[in-house]
Amino acid sequence: MNFIYSFQSEWLKTRRSLAAWLVLLGGFFIPAIILVGRVVYHDKSGPEMQSPLMWENVAGQCWQFMSLFLLPMGVILATSLITQIEYKNNAWKQVHVTPQGLTVIFLSKLAVILVMLLQFFLLFNIGIYLAGIAPALFYGDIDYPGQTFPFDYFLKTSGRFLLDCLPIVALQYLISLHFKNFLVPLGIGIGLMVAALIAVEWQYGYYVPYTYCPYNFFEMRGAAMKASKAVNIHYWALGYFAVFTMTSYLIYIFKKEKG
Amino acid sequence: MHIIETNGLSHHFTKGRPILDQINLRVKEGSIYGFLGPNGAGKTTTLRLILGLLRKQQGEVLIFGKNFGKHRTEVLRRIGSLIESPSIYGQLTAAENLAVWQKIYRCPKNRIQEALRLVGLQDTGTKRAHQFSLGMKQRLAIAVALLHEPALLVLDEPTNGLDPGGIVEIREMLKRLNRDLGVTVLISSHLLPEIEKLATDVGIIHRGQLLFEGTLEALLERQRQVSRIAFETDDAPRTLQLLSDIGQAARHDGSSITIPAVEKQAIADLNRQLVEQGIGVHRIATMEDDLETIFMNLTGEGGLGSLRE
Known part of the structure; x- marks a missing residue:
């Protein structure tokens, strides 16, 4: 019960925050570009509407841009921004004098980040859907997609990317809880993201916890990299998430100064 | 009964001179306890230790007769606090800021407007807190402390940033809460006149040591003795x-x-x-020896000018 009240309180703090705007705009950003492209070039996208793989193609286009750079970057920014709300507003001390356990505080803040991530995926998928049907919406002579909307495919794809994001969430959460300066989690996050993009071709690239989104994208395209063939990257992502979250929790609990 | 009792509370940040040295604080139920000392004396560190914001190194903290470490959440439920600068979410309105804490304390929603009225912020409407003046932010922080009708208020320099009118208002409000609702107030300040006008009991800390603790009358008697x-x-x-x-x-x-x-x-x-x-x-x-002279005598130096501004 405490957790629910704490979660509600944490959720309220995100109202009008930069992180909330980031989720909203970030979720629709790539689908909006694809949507405009499909509407403008309707002569090309129109005939594709009846393709048996129409939805997979649209989703693939959206994920291509999202998975390699924007998704990890968005997760880095959103996680750091949400966690840093307390530092920015000088509010950690007030949070820590409320009658709630430290575990509840830790988990409710993490839960808010995860729910925002889900929100982001939901908006992104709605965006893909709108991008898919846009030519038919704008032009009466273009038929709606002939292919049934593949819920299963969308769920699986999003689920895998969600899993692959979790190490980023957990590590950014750990760093953001610990450092007051927003530039530290941001800098480390961007550094690791660049390292991940370099490491994807390395046979042991799966050791780098930020590589799983790109690996998943290549798998999705049927071009799995050597490293991601060697191991199940989703298990690795879950493992890293568990390790980072536990480490983060212990550091938080044993921190000498609480605001 | 003592609402707050510390026994042998000591603290040091690095090796060397302790920031706090064997502080034995006794805050009586129903009192307004003025915790006085110049900047850097150890007031905020003491309050942070009392509220569990700093991990205790040595000594004991009892609040409402209970060991703070063992009954943390139970004790915190009955405390309202404002430590140093206000903790305000800038992108939220005053009412939304209070709603953040109302959910945790699970107090009735109408307390939000009551608390805002108490500090004179009931008409701020949709104005975001980042647009507030420092004084308004300070008032909002006091409203946060009062929201759940605590039995104990711990306020660290609560009138910082307030104009003279605001200082008087907050002082009168604290007196009223103490008189009408029996709220015990522990208030720290480096401003002597503020404490003189408000406190029933006084603790004087300097360089991490509690030099005096007693009623304001006892302090005034001491004043008479040294005139x-x-x-x-x-x-x-x-x-x-x-x-x-x-x-x-x-x-x-x-x-x-x-x-x-x-x-x-x-x-x-x-x-x-x-x-x-x-x-x-x-x-x-x-x-006409004033309390400042007593501080000088207590501390054995004349460098306490900051006590009277």
């Missing part, structure tokens, strides 16, 4: 000599010779003796 009589004459050296010869602890204080306060009749006798020795007496006055 002195000043003699301004046309021959200060001879006045000093004469007063010393007749057993008075006389000393030079600026242009005067002073002795510890004596009865009225004794003053007349001393005056007569001075005149009989041919010394012209221009003025005899009781030195």
Whole structure:
């Protein structure tokens, strides 16, 4: 019960925050570009509407841009921004004098980040859907997609990317809880993201916890990299998430100064 | 009963001189306890230790008679606090800021407007907190502390940033809460006049040591004890000599010779003796020693100017 009240309180703090705007705009950003492209070039996208793989193609286009750079970057920014709300507003001390356990505080803040991530995926998928049907919406002579909307495919794809994001969430959460300066989690996050993009071709690239989104994208395209063939990257992502979250929790609990 | 009791509370940040040294604080139920000391004396560190914001290194903290460490959430439920600068979410309105804490304390929603009214922020509407002046932010932080109707208020320099009118309002509000609702208030300040006008009990901390603790009356009595009589004459050296010869602890204080306060009749006798020795007496006055002088005496130095601003 405490957790629910704490979660509600944490959720309220995100109202009008930069992180909330980031989720909203970030979720629709790539689908909006694809949507405009499909509407403008309707002569090309129109005939594709009846393709048996129409939805997979649209989703693939959206994920291509999202998975390699924007998704990890968005997760880095959103996680750091949400966690840093307390530092920015000088509010950690007030949070820590409320009658709630430290575990509840830790988990409710993490839960808010995860729910925002889900929100982001939901908006992104709605965006893909709108991008898919846009030519038919704008032009009466273009038929709606002939292919049934593949819920299963969308769920699986999003689920895998969600899993692959979790190490980023957990590590950014750990760093953001610990450092007051927003530039530290941001800098480390961007550094690791660049390292991940370099490491994807390395046979042991799966050791780098930020590589799983790109690996998943290549798998999705049927071009799995050597490293991601060697191991199940989703298990690795879950493992890293568990390790980072536990480490983060212990550091938080044993921190000498609480605001 | 003591609402707050610390026993042998000591703290150090790095090796060397402790920030706090064996602090034994006793805050009585229903009192307004003024925790006074110059900047850097250890006030905020003490309050942070009491509230569990700093991990305790040595000593014991009892609040409502319970060990704070063992009953943390239970104790915190009955405390409202404001430590240092206000904790305000800038992108939220005043009411939304209070709603954040209302959910955790699970107090009725109408408390939000009541708390805002108490601090005069009921008309801020949709204005975001980042647009508030420092004084308004301070008021909002006080509203956060009052939201759940706590039995104990711990306020660290709560009038920082307030204009004189705001200071009076907050002072009157704290008195009212204490008088009408029996709220115990622990308030720290480096401003002596503020504490003089508000507190029933006083603790004075300096360089991590609690130099005085007692009622304001006890402190004022101490003031009376240390007050002195000043003699301004046309021959200060001879006045000093004469007063010393007749057993008075006389000393030079600026242009005067002073002795510890004596009865009225004794003053007349001393005056007569001075005149009989041919010394012209221009003025005899009781030195109005204020609390600041007591602090100077307690701390053994004169560097406490920040106590009176």
